[in-house]
Structures are given as structure tokens and as C-alpha cells.
Amino acid sequence: MLSDIPKKLAGLSPDQIDQEICRAGLIAELDAINLYEQMSALAQDPKLKEMLADIAKEEKTHVGEFQALLLSKDTEQVGELEHGKKEVEEM
Numbered sequence: 001m002l003s004d005i006p007k008k009l010a011g012l013s014p015d016q017i018d019q020e021i022c023r024a025g026l027i028a029e030l031d032a033i034n035l036y037e038q039m040s041a042l043a044q045d046p047k048l049k050e051m052l053a054d055i056a057k058e059e060k061t062h063v064g065e066f067q068a069l070l071l072s073k074d075t076e077q078v079g080e081l082e083h084g085k086k087e088v089e090e091m
Helices: 014-042 046-073 075-090
Strands: none
Touching (some): 014 046
8 A cells, every 4th residue: 555645835844844855755665665575575477576675675775865864854753763762672
């Protein structure tokens, strides 16, 4: 299932718009990872399976790029990621 990325950015500052663009990019890349990994699992041709898995891996790099840029623009997000990581470690 592909996400429906919100498109209403009116009233946001330029910095907020950039943050939302990064988040939309993250969503798109995560959707792409899911799609390519699912297709790879279903593919019968070994070359196709390998190609799709490789593309999914590349999309994971793109997630890292969008996340790094978002974290440089949203300090609250940085703190919340750390908070979430600690919660998981405490489980």
C-alpha cells in the first residue's frame, strides 16, 4: 500500500516546508522499499529477484539521506528519535 502524502503546505515557513519535503521523501522511499522487497519476494526469475533486492537496498540509502537532512533541520525530531531509541532499549 502506498501512502497518500499530504500536499497542503500553505501557512508554513520555508524551514517547515523543507522539513515536510524531507518527511515526504522519507515516506516515498519507505513505500519504495516495501514495494521492491515484496516484488523481490514474489519474483521467479533469479536475476529479477536480485535486481529488485538491490534497488530496495538503494532506497534504504535514500532514507538515510532524507533522515540526515531532516535531523539537521528539526532538533525536536533528533530528541524524539533518541527518546524512542531509549524506550525500545528499556523493553
